[in-house]
Amino acid sequence: MEITNVSEYENVAKQKLPKMVFDYYASGAEDQWTLQENRNAFSRILFRPRILIDVSKIDMTTTVLGFKISMPIMIAPTAMQKMAHPEGEYATARAASAAGTIMTLSSWATSSVEEVASTGPGIRFFQLYVYKDRNVVAQLVRRAEKAGFKAIALTVDTPRLGRREADIKNRFVLPPFLTLKNFEGLDLGKMDQANDSGLASYVAGQIDRTLSWKDVKWLQTITSLPILVKGVLTAEDTRLAVQSGAAGIIVSNHGARQLDYVPATISALEEVVKAAQGRVPVFLDGGVRRGTDVFKALALGASGIFIGRPVVYSLAAEGEVGVRKVLQMLREEFEMTMTLSGCRSLKEITREHITADWDTPRTHPRALPRL
Structure with missing residues (x-):
């Protein structure tokens, strides 16, 4: 089957992957x-395209941090x-580098920061979960910095893992031939088979629920890397993130895997941008x-977007080539x-290029009556 769009990779991945693995990637809370x-x-945001503009040259380049x-x-x-x-994060890193874009490596990667750095040049960010043992956090941040990573994406919406019922049914656990490579050799407990989701139990044991805004400041004392706060959905938290010295904000609901019935990220975006x-x-x-x-997000004020599931689905389907x-x-x-x-x-993309279902109806100038 010839794949003509990104969404088609999901079905291919579903056919290829063990149920436990596919469900882990695909499910929400x-x-x-x-x-x-x-x-x-x-689908509730529509375009207001402008015509008769010389579009013979299109420039999509941008700068991030x-x-x-x-x-x-x-x-x-x-x-x-x-x-x-089998190539996991190596394949993703090479694909991102070939495309001239940024890859963010998860704390819970099955390849370490050093291994990903070894795939060659590329701009890479490191996503950070804050563990109860702050020495582990400091060590991890230093390793990422040393391996040439350019920013920290601090995930702030996961004091506990959301209730992902597919993982509970499947008793999700990392397959035995894999490890969370960034934590190898550290005595942090294992992701063992549990009565529900092995990952949820692991998180409950390891991740620091006391994490607060002062820790964003603390991170700045242990690294010179810019810190992106990932998991912001409100204007209030946007203002606090800016006050705390964040270098940027990632509007994210964790792929809908944490609290259900929060708005879609595209719906929360404008509130955050304005704040x-x-x-x-x-x-x-x-x-x-x-x-x-992508265009709709930029029209609403985003400086760029990140894709998650399409990467793992295409990786499952065709490895690096898929990504x-x-x-x-x-x-x-x-x-x-x-x-x-x-x-x-990109700077020509404006709010005027779209209309959203929450907009007030546009008033059209009426023709003036003849005197």
Whole structure:
């Protein structure tokens, strides 16, 4: 079967992967309402394309935290990629580098920061979970820094793991031939078979529930890397993130895997962008499957987007080649959307290029009555 869009990789992955693994990647929390909404909300935003503009040249390049990338499409942190494909994070790192974009490595990767750095050049961010043992955190951050990672994406929406019922039914646990490579050799307990989800039990034992805004400040004392706060959905938390010295914000609901019935990230985006007041860049993570989605996010004020599930699905289907294809398809669709909307560069994409279902109806100037 010829794959012509990003969403088609999900079915291929479903056929190829063991049920426990596919369900882990695919499922959301509880009723999975937010999981559906992350996609559906995009369909309630429509375009207002402008015509008769010379679109013979389209420039999709941008800079993120000062790093120049080929397009505003980046790779989100997704855990345990070797469950999808033997090359796991190595393949993803090479694909991102080939596409000229940023890869974010998960704390819970099945390849270490050093191993990913060894795949060659590339701009990489490191996603951080804060463990109860702060020495472990400091060590991890130092290793990421030493391995050439350029920013820390601090995940702030996971004091506990959300209730993912598929993982409970499947008694999810990391396959025996894999390990969380960044924690190898550290005495942190194992992700053992549990009565529910092995991962949920592991998180309950290891992740620090006391994490607060003062820890964002603490992180700045142990690293010179810029810190992105990942998991912000409200204006209030946006203002606190800016006050705490965050270098940027990632609007994320953790792929709808934490609290169900939070809004889709695309629905929360504008509130966050307005509260940030241009002081820090705001990125969107969640639900992007088309180049049109990328355009909509940028029109609502995002500086770029991150993709998660499409990476693991395409990785499962075709390894590195699959991830390259996903990035290429999104790139081409985004370029098409820019062209047909009359935008030649990212700065030309404005709020006027879209209309959302929450907008007040536009008033059209009425013709003045003749005197």
